[in-house]
Amino acid sequence: MADQKTSKLQREQQALQKPLGLKRPLSWIAFWPVLFAFLVLPLLAIYQPGLFSWLEVGSQTEAAERTTTTAMPVNAHPSLQMDGQDVAQPRPVTALSLDTVWNPGPLASPHSNLEGDCQACHAGDFSRVKDESCLVCHSNMGLHVKKADLPGMQFEEGRCASCHRDHKGRESLAAQNKHFVGQDCADCHKNIAAVAPNTETQPVSDFVGNKHPAFRITLANSSEPGDLRRVRMLADAKLVEKTSLKFPHDVHLDPKGIDGPNKKVVMNCASCHEASATPTGFKPISMEAHCQDCHTLSFEPALPDRQVPHGSVQEALSTVEEFYAYLALHPEERNRVNAQRAVLAARPGEQGERRSNLNKLSGSPRAQAQFAARELFEKTACAVCHEVTPLPGKGNTKTTGANMPQYAIAPIVPWHPWMPMATFDHQAHAFESCESCHKASKSEEASDVLMPAIDGCQSCHAGSKPVLNKVQSDCGVCHGYHMHNPMEESKEQHAKKN
Numbered sequence: 424m425a426d427q428k429t430s431k432l433q434r435e436q437q438a439l440q441k442p443l444g445l446k447r448p449l450s451w452i453a454f455w456p457v458l459f460a461f462l463v464l465p466l467l468a469i470y471q472p473g474l475f476s477w478l479e480v481g482s483q484t485e486a487a488e489r490t491t492t493t494a495m496p497v498n499a500h501p502s503l504q505m506d507g508q509d510v511a512q513p514r515p516v517t518a519l520s521l522d523t524v525w526n527p528g529p530l531a532s533p534h535s536n537l538e539g540d541c542q543a544c545h546a547g548d549f550s551r552v553k554d555e556s557c558l559v560c561h562s563n564m565g566l567h568v569k570k571a572d573l574p575g576m577q578f579e580e581g582r583c584a585s586c587h588r589d590h591k592g593r594e595s596l597a598a599q600n601k602h603f604v605g606q607d608c609a610d611c612h613k614n615i616a617a618v619a620p621n622t623e624t625q626p627v628s629d630f631v632g633n634k635h636p637a638f639r640i641t642l643a644n645s646s647e648p649g650d651l652r653r654v655r656m657l658a659d660a661k662l663v664e665k666t667s668l669k670f671p672h673d674v675h676l677d678p679k680g681i682d683g684p685n686k687k688v689v690m691n692c693a694s695c696h697e698a699s700a701t702p703t704g705f706k707p708i709s710m711e712a713h714c715q716d717c718h719t720l721s722f723e724p725a726l727p728d729r730q731v732p733h734g735s736v737q738e739a740l741s742t743v744e745e746f747y748a749y750l751a752l753h754p755e756e757r758n759r760v761n762a763q764r765a766v767l768a769a770r771p772g773e774q775g776e777r778r779s780n781l782n783k784l785s786g787s788p789r790a791q792a793q794f795a796a797r798e799l800f801e802k803t804a805c806a807v808c809h810e811v812t813p814l815p816g817k818g819n820t821k822t823t824g825a826n827m828p829q830y831a832i833a834p835i836v837p838w839h840p841w842m843p844m845a846t847f848d849h850q851a852h853a854f855e856s857c858e859s860c861h862k863a864s865k866s867e868e869a870s871d872v873l874m875p876a877i878d879g880c881q882s883c884h885a886g887s888k889p890v891l892n893k894v895q896s897d898c899g900v901c902h903g904y905h906m907h908n909p910m911e912e913s914k915e916q917h918a919k920k921n
Contacts, residue, residue: 461524468521469542475518516540528590535593544589557583565905568619576619578611586904597903608898623653630896631886638877640841646834662872667810667833670869683717692857702840704849720804722746722795724781725763731799736832740824743799744792748823751788761785793828800830809833841874845901 429437467474517523520539530538537543544556558564561583568578586607587596611618613628625636637656642664644650654662680687695713699706710718710733720730722743729746731739750757764781783794805811810833818825858864860875884900885893 465517465521465524468518472518517542526590529593530589531591531596532593533595534589551582552584554583557587567904567906572619575621578618608902629886629888630884630898630901631881631888631890634886635877638842638874639844640872640874641839641843642872643836643839646836648837651839656874656876658876662874663868663870664836664872666836666869668835668869669808669810672863672866672869672871672873676864681717684719688717692861692863696857698849702843703838704847707838714808718804718807720799722799722804723760724767724784725760736830737819737822737824739799740796740818740827740829741822742824743796744824744827747788747792747795750791789826796824796827800828805830805832809835841872844906846903847901 517540522541523539525541526538529535534544544552546553546556566580568576568580589596609628612624613626615622615624615626627636628634637658639653639655640662641651641653642662643666644652646667656662675681675690676692678689680689682688695708697706698704701707706712708714715730715733719727720733720739721727722731723729723746731742750760764784768781784791786794800806800811801813812831812833814829814831816829818827818829852860860879861873863873866873883894884896887895887897889895
């Protein structure tokens with residue numbers, strides 16, 4: 424009856440109070456092999472690799488070859504070994520990769536090839552991963568703040584591993600980092616003036632409402648590479664960037680189409696803007712790839728397929744001069760061209776200006792060349808898209824076009840990222856139309872800066888907290904910690920070229 428009145432909990436307590444018997448000795452017997460296998464052996468493999476030399480089999484030559492193939496630069500990615508030469512002092516891989524028993528979880532996919540070599544990152548003792556280990560491979564990572572600016576700031580660069588926490592799964596560290604940077608960024612940026620009194624950056628604590636300032640756009644001051652400035656997008660203020668180019672988006676995006684060489688052509692944004700892995704997200708626009716199908720550079724009406732090269736004024740003038748000089752020296756070709764001109768002049772329709780032009784192409788070779796050059800530069804081709812200025816005097820005396828009418832074409836502003844301090848994936852927004860962000864169909868001038876304001880982005884993107892029917896957006900979605908400033912890099916590249 425007493426046993427029946429004893430509760431289950433009391434019975435369990437009584438069972439625990441019974442002598443252990445063989446349980447304790449068996450536990451110690453099992454403990455020592457586990458300790459040896461998972462602590463002592465890995466330590467010996469790291470600090471006394473010579474004890475494992477018995478694993479080498481075969482001749483000394485084979486052993487030497489094996490040692491060579493398994494030796495790796497200290498803390499270096501295997502891909503950094505070039506032409507058989509190590510980029511750092513070589514070290515042997517841990518015997519049998521015994522230290523991998525301490526692996527707490529899978530490495531990120533870019534580091535997965537190092538899972539059998541813990542010492543590639545964890546150098547020496549049991550201290551945490553040092554930045555030096557990361558920088559052996561990631562030597563081109565930019566700092567968050569330039570060293571020249573640090574003296575005037577209350578800022579200290581953090582450790583690489585303070586943000587990039589590996590052994591968390593196969594997802595890349597950069598992708599993982601997007602989920603952690605929000606509060607870390609706001610710690611400094613919500614009161615940025617206290618950290619960096621001289622900064623032009625405005626306070627920001629989240630991407631919602633007025634907690635994030637209006638975007639800053641990078642604009643070019645001139646056609647000189649790297650001559651850029653950053654301008655804040657104020658409400659109802661129109662941003663312009665003088666490009667020296669004549670290009671009305673509204674004309675080219677007319678849904679009825681525009682007149683091409685043979686028929687009406689209906690264009691859209693993708694006709695010119697091709698996605699690419701460049702700082703702007705698109706391939707650079709070029710005359711040959713995007714414009715010349717419609718805007719031909721022909722100069723002789725009888726031979727519309729004969730065109731001058733795009734780019735150099737002197738090359739274009741020399742091409743025209745040499746063509747008409749060739750006709751003067753080859754009567755059969757001249758007669759063929761004159762016959763075609765006659766056919767063009769005889770066509771019905773509006774003949775006034777066209778017939779007058781054909782008549783002016785019947786004089787001396789020099790007169791024909793000069794007339795064709797004026798038409799090309801001032802009316803039919805160059806002046807359609809560029810700012811063209813006639814110049815007095817002769818041109819480059821080392822070219823055949825030196826005695827032709829001379830021109831200067833205003834240089835085009837080099838392409839550059841509008842928002843160099845932010846990232847944007849157009850592919851992720853492919854379900855939206857270009858017009859939903861860029862009002863190109865209403866733009867009449869090439870100088871219009873067709874970038875969306877922050878309220879356009881906030882219509883779809885919430886801040887760090889979830890909002891119904893919006894994309895939760897932490898700082899890492901658009902910004903990176905390592906700042907590669909394209910404005911500075913562009914200036915440095917331009918200086919190297921010169």
